[in-house]
Amino acid sequence: MSENxxxxxxxxxxxxxxxxxxxxxxxxxxxxxxxxxxxxxxVRELASEIAHGxxxxxxxxxxxxxxxxxxxxxxxxxxxxxxxxxYRLIGAGYEMILAALFSSPVILAYPVFLVAFGRSAAAVIAxxxxxxxxxxxxxxxxxxxxxxxxxxxVGASMNLSRxxxxxxxxxxxxxxxIFAGFRLGLTYILKSVLGLEYVIQVGGVGMWLxxxxxxxxxxxxxxxxxxxxxxxxxxxxxxxxxxxxxRR
Amino acid sequence: MRSGRTSPDPTASPLAIxxxxxxxxxxxxxxxGRTGLLxxxxxxxxxxxxxxxxxxxxxxxxxxxxxxSLYEVLGGLVVGLATGIPLGIVLGSRSSFIEVTEPIILYxxxxxKIVIFPIFILFLGIGTESKLAVGAIASFFPIVLLTMAGMxxxxxxxVDVARTLGARRxxxxxxxxxxxxxxxxxxxxxxxxxxxxxxxxLAETKIAKAGLxxxxxxxxxxxxxxxxxxxLLLIFILAALANWLMKALFAMLLPLPRTSQDPxxxx
Numbered sequence: 478m479s480e481n482x483x484x485x486x487x488x489x490x491x492x493x494x495x496x497x498x499x500x501x502x503x504x505x506x507x508x509x510x511x512x513x514x515x516x517x518x519x520v521r522e523l524a525s526e527i528a529h530g531x532x533x534x535x536x537x538x539x540x541x542x543x544x545x546x547x548x549x550x551x552x553x554x555x556x557x558x559x560x561x562x563x564y565r566l567i568g569a570g571y572e573m574i575l576a577a578l579f580s581s582p583v584i585l586a587y588p589v590f591l592v593a594f595g596r597s598a599a600a601v602i603a604x605x606x607x608x609x610x611x612x613x614x615x616x617x618x619x620x621x622x623x624x625x626x627x628x629x630x631v632g633a634s635m636n637l638s639r640x641x642x643x644x645x646x647x648x649x650x651x652x653x654x655i656f657a658g659f660r661l662g663l664t665y666i667l668k669s670v671l672g673l674e675y676v677i678q679v680g681g682v683g684m685w686l687x688x689x690x691x692x693x694x695x696x697x698x699x700x701x702x703x704x705x706x707x708x709x710x711x712x713x714x715x716x717x718x719x720x721x722x723x724r725r
Numbered sequence: 726m727r728s729g730r731t732s733p734d735p736t737a738s739p740l741a742i743x744x745x746x747x748x749x750x751x752x753x754x755x756x757x758g759r760t761g762l763l764x765x766x767x768x769x770x771x772x773x774x775x776x777x778x779x780x781x782x783x784x785x786x787x788x789x790x791x792x793x794s795l796y797e798v799l800g801g802l803v804v805g806l807a808t809g810i811p812l813g814i815v816l817g818s819r820s821s822f823i824e825v826t827e828p829i830i831l832y833x834x835x836x837x838k839i840v841i842f843p844i845f846i847l848f849l850g851i852g853t854e855s856k857l858a859v860g861a862i863a864s865f866f867p868i869v870l871l872t873m874a875g876m877x878x879x880x881x882x883x884v885d886v887a888r889t890l891g892a893r894r895x896x897x898x899x900x901x902x903x904x905x906x907x908x909x910x911x912x913x914x915x916x917x918x919x920x921x922x923x924x925x926x927l928a929e930t931k932i933a934k935a936g937l938x939x940x941x942x943x944x945x946x947x948x949x950x951x952x953x954x955x956x957l958l959l960i961f962i963l964a965a966l967a968n969w970l971m972k973a974l975f976a977m978l979l980p981l982p983r984t985s986q987d988p989x990x991x992x
Contacts, residue, residue, distance in 0.1 A: 491826070512848055571746070585923070588944075
């Protein structure tokens with residue numbers, strides 16, 4: 478057995494052990510079932526909600542919001558990042574502003590978006606786009622800045638046209654760094670969409686969680702949380718796989 | 726294809742661009758606000774915002790809320806440190822531990838911590854403790870991951886050399902491990918503080934009786950937008966100040982703090 482497989486096996490064992498301990502604690506009433514649902518109950522509730530309830534629709538709403546925010550962030554982020562690289566002075570000026578925004582708790586400004594767009598999915602998409610935009614802009618700019626000049630000189634010596642230079646030299650050189658920004662942006666968007674859905678009680682899975690907590694349906698709260706965790710894990714897994722493909 | 730289409734004006738500098746941006750934004754804000762071109766209710770006059778900010782800074786009107794938020798944020802950070810550093814040291818002490826646990830922690834770090842808030846409410850109630858718990862769990866992940874990263878930097882040869890020289894366990898911890906993990910732990914502390922601020926204040930906006938996040942939502946529900954903007958500005962200023970102070974302090978204590986850890990995971 479390879480070292481990686483052994484680590485993966487240990488990882489699975491660790492996760493199952495933690496879940497088993499939690500399951501046993503709830504069943505044995507060491508944790509008051511009034512406050513906690515066992516993992517089996519949570520998964521069963523989630524499966525039942527997906528099969529018979531509206532959970533699938535809620536997941537689709539969340540995915541739609543994530544997709545819209547990602548599309549806006551990517552298109553705007555790539556264009557702005559490219560412009561900030563092309564015009565170095567403007568880029569230098571805005572780099573600090575972007576860095577300051579990046580480390581600020583921008584998500585707390587969500588009421589501003591509620592005023593602008595109302596308590597709707599549009600508000601979630603708009604703020605999540607802003608949050609996802611910043612790392613994409615910063616990484617796009619950095620990616621172009623870090624292109625090895627020798628590659629450009631080689632292209633010039635081969636008499637490549639501007640479009641060929643872009644297609645065959647710049648694009649492959651910047652792709653990994655831009656993808657790292659894309660990955661970061663998607664992480665921000667995912668967290669923002671799920672968090673905002675919960676806080677402002679609109680949209681998909683996050684709203685379900687908030688609604689269940691409001692009705693004090695403990696099993697449903699844990700089912701919603703399980704759904705949120707699974708969605709987050711699925712996204713991170715897909716991003717990691719895609720990043721491996723890009724870096725190859 | 727080259728970058729560098731810079732402005733021909735030799736006096737132009739990034740600082741001038743930043744100043745110009747602020748002035749242009751202020752002008753645009755006032756114009757839109759006064760003419761009602763776009764979202765008329767969204768742009769209260771700037772002087773009203775500055776006036777509210779002045780009140781917050783010169784009177785004690787925000788002090789009880791600032792105190793509540795500080796308690797939650799700093800309390801959360803202390804819990805995050807008290808759990809994250811020892812766990813990071815233990816898990817980072819062996820490469821096999823890192824290999825097994827790091828992916829699990831990385832995956833858990835991506836989950837928005839605010840969604841665990843209803844569980845904390847169930848166990849801890851709607852008082853400050855549940856918000857402190859959100860702050861704690863938000864700050865825990867960057868701290869534990871960066872402590873593990875620091876431990877990983879310690880090459881076994883350093884420990885072997887220290888042992889050959891007759892160093893005891895405590896001396897190895899002090900002379901080999903501590904210098905290696907100090908910079909990543911400090912970075913974790915700084916990122917953890919940011920995460921705790923976001924987590925605790927966002928939780929306050931959901932259910933709370935006091936705190937800066939609670940006041941944001943109060944002003945929003947009363948449609949006192951100038952007060953809300955001023956409060957947001959105050960929070961951003963305080964967060965930036967805390968971040969800058971920590972950076973300055975760490976730069977003084979450790980000349981070259983650096984980390985390769987992905988900060989986006991620690992939202």
